[in-house]
Amino acid sequence: MGRDELFAVGGEMVTGTAAPGARLLALTGEGIVVSAAMTGGHVTILNRAGVDLTAVYATDDGPKWVTLPALTPTDVPLQGADGGRLTLQVLPAGPSFPDAVTLVVSAETASFVGQAFTGGL
């Protein structure tokens, strides 16, 4: 494997904003869709990858694991002293979902803003 191939970057970076209740962002070909909660306090992640996925998010008490069942919306609570922030990883799950995903979301005044990355091993 040559140097250029070794360091080639093929991942996505997606940025989105949304009012409460609206879609925030989607990535991996719509495999992961993130929506802002209508009532605040969490985001909803829809896993459309076709397989159950494992995710982990940061809390003040350390990392917390959660399963994202296929085709089922999962609410993930925002964290931090202000209750308005989330850093979450979705882990690769074989050929059906080979990428790692990092999702960062914050609740701002009247809107949510999020940024997400993908990258394969």
Add this chain to the structure above:
Amino acid sequence: VSYQLSSEVPAPDGRRGLVVSGSKEIEPGVRAMLLIAERLFRLDVRIRGDSVQTYVRNLSDGELEVHGSVGGLGTISTSSDDANRFAPGRADLGFLIGEGDDRLLVRVTIGTLKFAERGTVRVSAQAVVRQVPPAPAAG
């Protein structure tokens, strides 16, 4: 406030891999630690105008070989019109650390969002670490 996650994951070739994610909101000009992987590396960043300066500290026993920005080859970066008010930015960085069979390839994607009302920039990153594939046998 900083949040970091570090997860071991198997690579498709059966070797070990690691995904490290972090995010921090910082003021321009301030150097801050963004990611740390114990006994491997530490990544600091500093916002300078429209640029992100990166500092890689080698915490391994082997050598560090930095390849800087690897550009946008094959990359997709999208944002909605409304998100553009946060001036999203992207930078990519690649480096090798360690030695011998423990030589590791680290590919980092860094994203930025400007919060003008607070005078801060949120810097987030994902680092994917895996063992360097063995060189093909000479034939």
